[in-house]
Ligand SMILES: Nc1ccn([C@@H]2O[C@H](COP(=O)(O)OP(=O)(O)OP(=O)(O)O)[C@@H](O)[C@H]2O)c(=O)n1
């Protein structure tokens with residue numbers, strides 16, 4: 630008897646947040662009354678689609694155990710790695726006794742707290758029968774320039790340039806193999822790039838522009854605004 634396909638979430642949350650220039654990793658900064666990571670995990674839990682959420686946490690992280698969500702029955706913890714891809718692979722390995730080869734995994738940055746159930750379900754509905762999977766992404770509303778040594782050398786066709794977001798949705802077995810084969814490759818900054826290395830063509834699903842990644846100090850105010858706008862809808 631074929632087993633029902635399950636959905637798992639993987640949340641890389643082991644970064645130090647250098648670009649945020651704050652006193653703690655950015656996933657533990659306050660945002661709308663909670664920490665950034667609590668906002669993110671709450672949204673993933675509220676989507677009511679994941680069998681479990683595997684969170685990659687730095688082995689030196691003193692903040693995680695203080696969060697009630699760290700004891701949530703659907704939240705699992707895995708040791709983070711040197712790079713984001715290492716953290717994602719570690720979290721995937723922590724699911725190996727639970728996830729089946731063809732189950733779907735949605736990898737979502739802890740630093741993207743404005744994700745909505747709407748976009749999670751849109752990604753799943755669009756790709757649930759796809760051979761490879763794909764990612765939420767944003768098209769460009771601006772003219773894009775090719776720049777070398779601070780000088781414009783050309784204008785790019787914006788129809789072919791999209792900004793990758795998360796979640797990124799791939800089959801458990803396929804993603805684990807791809808990230809294992811790509812281990813140590815500095816060009817692998819998202820899950821899709823590991824699949825691309827194998828000659829696969831992940832799909833694009835247009836996401837909401839408010840699904841920002843908190844990276845620099847000014848992003849917190851924008852994220853606060855977005856969460857308030859979403860709450861008012
Ligand atoms: N070794 C790492 C590096 C990053 N991440 C996670 O990957 C997500 C996106 O990465 P990024 O925005 O680059 O976070 P940081 O690496 O923390 O930021 P910075 O590059 O400014 O240090 C974040 O949720 C971060 O916690 C991770 O789990 N393990």
Ligand SMILES: C[C@](O)(CO)[C@H](O)COP(=O)(O)O
Nearest residue numbers: 713738793794795818819842
């Ligand atoms: C995965 C990602 O969110 C896609 O845009 C992004 O690459 C992660 O941030 P990083 O700064 O590249 O680690």
